[in-house]
Amino acid sequence: MSDxxxxxxxxxxxxxxxxxxxxxxxPFVAMLWVxxxxxxxxxxxGIPFFYWYQMLxxxxxxxLTMIAYxxxxxDQRGRRGxxx
Amino acid sequence: xxxxxxxxxxxxFIFFFLAVTVMGFLAARWRKAENEHSLDEWGLGxxxxxxxxxxxxxxxxxxxxxxxVAVPAAIYAxxxxxxxxxxxxxxxxxxxxxxxxxxWSVSHKHGYVTTSDFVRGRFGSKGLSLAVAVTGIxxxxxxxxxxxxxxxxVLDVMGVGGGxxxxxxxxxxxxxxxxxxLAAYTYSSGLRAPALIAFVKDTLIYIxxxxxxxxxxxxxxxxxxxxxxxxxAYSQTNPATGAPRGALVPAEAGQWxxxxxxxxxxxxxxxYPHSITATLSSRSREVIRRNTTILPLYxxxxxxxxxxxxMAIAAGIKVQNGQLAIPQxxxxxxxxxxxxxxxxxxxxGALVPAxIMSIAAANLFxxxxxxxxxxxxxxxxxxxxxxxxxxxxVKVGALVFVLTMDKTVAINFQLLGGIWILQTxxxxxxxxxxxxxxxxxxxxxxxxxxxxxxxxxxxxASPTQKHFGGSAxxxxxxxxxxxxxxxAFVLNVxxxxxxxxxxxxxxxxxxxxxxxxxxxxxxxxxPGVEAELPPATAGKTH
Numbered sequence: 001m002s003d004x005x006x007x008x009x010x011x012x013x014x015x016x017x018x019x020x021x022x023x024x025x026x027p028f029v030a031m032l033w034v035x036x037x038x039x040x041x042x043x044x045x046g047i048p049f050f051y052w053y054q055m056l057x058x059x060x061x062x063x064l065t066m067i068a069y070x071x072x073x074x075d076q077r078g079r080r081g082x083x084x
Numbered sequence: 085x086x087x088x089x090x091x092x093x094x095x096x097f098i099f100f101f102l103a104v105t106v107m108g109f110l111a112a113r114w115r116k117a118e119n120e121h122s123l124d125e126w127g128l129g130x131x132x133x134x135x136x137x138x139x140x141x142x143x144x145x146x147x148x149x150x151x152x153v154a155v156p157a158a159i160y161a162x163x164x165x166x167x168x169x170x171x172x173x174x175x176x177x178x179x180x181x182x183x184x185x186x187x188w189s190v191s192h193k194h195g196y197v198t199t200s201d202f203v204r205g206r207f208g209s210k211g212l213s214l215a216v217a218v219t220g221i222x223x224x225x226x227x228x229x230x231x232x233x234x235x236x237x238v239l240d241v242m243g244v245g246g247g248x249x250x251x252x253x254x255x256x257x258x259x260x261x262x263x264x265x266l267a268a269y270t271y272s273s274g275l276r277a278p279a280l281i282a283f284v285k286d287t288l289i290y291i292x293x294x295x296x297x298x299x300x301x302x303x304x305x306x307x308x309x310x311x312x313x314x315x316x317a318y319s320q321t322n323p324a325t326g327a328p329r330g331a332l333v334p335a336e337a338g339q340w341x342x343x344x345x346x347x348x349x350x351x352x353x354x355x356y357p358h359s360i361t362a363t364l365s366s367r368s369r370e371v372i373r374r375n376t377t378i379l380p381l382y383x384x385x386x387x388x389x390x391x392x393x394x395m396a397i398a399a400g401i402k403v404q405n406g407q408l409a410i411p412q413x414x415x416x417x418x419x420x421x422x423x424x425x426x427x428x429x430x431x432x433g434a435l436v437p438a439x440i441m442s443i444a445a446a447n448l449f450x451x452x453x454x455x456x457x458x459x460x461x462x463x464x465x466x467x468x469x470x471x472x473x474x475x476x477x478v479k480v481g482a483l484v485f486v487l488t489m490d491k492t493v494a495i496n497f498q499l500l501g502g503i504w505i506l507q508t509x510x511x512x513x514x515x516x517x518x519x520x521x522x523x524x525x526x527x528x529x530x531x532x533x534x535x536x537x538x539x540x541x542x543x544x545a546s547p548t549q550k551h552f553g554g555s556a557x558x559x560x561x562x563x564x565x566x567x568x569x570x571x572a573f574v575l576n577v578x579x580x581x582x583x584x585x586x587x588x589x590x591x592x593x594x595x596x597x598x599x600x601x602x603x604x605x606x607x608x609x610x611p612g613v614e615a616e617l618p619p620a621t622a623g624k625t626h
Contacts (some may be wrong), residue, residue, distance in 0.1 A: 023144075024178040027133055027174055027178050028178070028347075030173075032176055032343045032347060034340075034342050034343050036338035037332050038333050038339060040332055040333055043256070043311075045307055046307030046310070046311055047307050047311070047426075048311060048332055048333065050164060051167065051391070052330065053382060054167065054174070054387065055387040055388075058174055058380050058384045059384070061174050061380065062177075062377060062380040065181055065376055066377040068178075068181065069181070069373055069374070069377050072373075
């Protein structure tokens with residue numbers, strides 16, 4: 001492995017990195033905008049919207065973090081590979 | 085409440101308790117390293133934990149017994165407002181994805197055991213490092229106390245907590261025993277004990293939640309029925325405030341509070357020493373990143389658990405002390421033996437974080453107070469010894485706290501602790517990304533945040549308390565009600581930035597930075613980063 005495993009060669013801002021950033025920022029926008037989900041309808045199986053929507057976001061944000069993780073890995077691998 | 089002892093439940097509870105006790109002592113032999121007399125060994129489990137152990141350890145650490153009792157209790161008391169714990173834990177993971185791997189790398193490279201170690205190394209300031217250490221210890225103590233409150237709640241419902249008129253010794257004996265056992269195996273096995281017990285704890289918790297979320301709604305006539313009854317209960321006027329008890333959905337006015345509480349708590353969580361201890365015990369940087377993608381499973385569980393608060397209302401549970409709502413719900417709804425399993429889950433759920441928290445506080449004391457200020461030439465063996473003793477003292481302190489003072493005191497301090505610990509964010513996370521901030525400016529910002537937060541929290545009155553009645557207050561300049569910790573944090577950052585400009589202009593000494601940019605991205609296998617660090621002297625800089 002190289003001395004620094006996260007190599008920063010090449011441009012700092014790339015389309016992939018923008019996507020990574022969006023994946024990480026999206027949960028903040030969704031969750032802090034409380035007004036967008038502070039309502040009871042539509043309910044699913046008797047659970048008001050307010051509650052199931054936030055629990056759904058647990059899954060969405062997990063998926064987004066996972067995507068960010070995979071993209072980041074690929075980004076790093078690509079950069080390291082390219083420099084050798 | 086105490087209509088006799090629930091024998092079956094108690095038996096099951098004791099069975100699980102004995103099982104984890106044996107595990108706790110045996111843990112010392114688990115993945116044992118050659119040098120057991122270093123703080124890395126005792127206090128960080130040899131920094132050897134892989135993805136799954138770390139996942140269990142962090143889960144066991146962050147989602148504490150108190151969380152299990154308090155989150156549904158908050159829902160039980162006021163409805164939607166208590167659900168902020170879910171967005172809070174959603175936001176934690178994208179957040180730590182960005183900075184924890186950097187902390188892991190720099191800590192491994194320099195042998196840092198605590199966040200204060202890092203702050204001292206980065207900013208060359210023992211004063212700033214002391215501030216971070218003291219804040220960490222202060223914030224952790226009441227947290228440990230609350231774990232004991234969690235065990236107490238369970239014991240109470242099982243009928244062994246004793247009534248008001250029993251002798252205090254008999255009344256507190258079960259708690260004392262639980263506590264003594266915890267202290268003994270933490271002392272002998274260090275971080276390995278909670279890591280191993282966390283497996284049992286989480287398995288039990290997952291089983292209990294899965295059963296509760298299916299079984300109880302069936303008994304209560306479905307979620308429709310549960311939410312209808314809960315909505316009705318919230319609309320009743322609370323005689324103490326003259327306002328409705330709560331709501332199923334936060335009203336316009338409560339939305340700022342909801343969002344700021346979620347954000348502020350998310351920022352604060354990984355400032356707590358026990359979160360960092362569990363993080364640094366992992367084997368590699370990848371383990372941490374991978375964990376940010378699997379830890380949210382716990383958030384889902386937390387969300388389901390929160391719904392139990394509504395079920396407690398629908399089941400007609402009436403308790404004076406909201407903390408007892410969930411244990412009482414289990415007692416009423418489940419057959420005795422399964423109630424015992426549920427209580428064991430909560431009880432063991434208290435032991436894991438209490439052990440990690442006391443280890444984390446002890447590490448802070450040893451590294452950043454004892455070694456920096458009292459005995460700079462301490463050997464690794466001495467460090468470990470001091471840490472072990474301090475971990476005992478911390479727990480005894482928490483116990484005295486719980487036994488001698490009203491529970492509300494512990495809760496108040498825990499609330500303050502959250503506000504305080506958030507004030508170390510600029511020094512720690514700021515420091516991980518930039519050396520631009522001036523160390524004195526960081527110290528001043530920290531002080532301002534601490535003072536504002538404390539004073540503001542002191543001034544919050546509730547129907548039952550004159551001071552520390554809540555953690556939300558009007559945000560100066562905006563006029564909305566928001567989390568005090570977040571307001572203090574913003575103030576802290578503003579002071580830090582402004583003073584950094586001033587101090588730089590005045591050419592105040594910057595202090596020595598012992599880290600290099602590549603230290604922040606180093607991974608296991610790189611030169612200077614050994615998978616298993618030699619005794620804590622690895623990063624010795626004195």
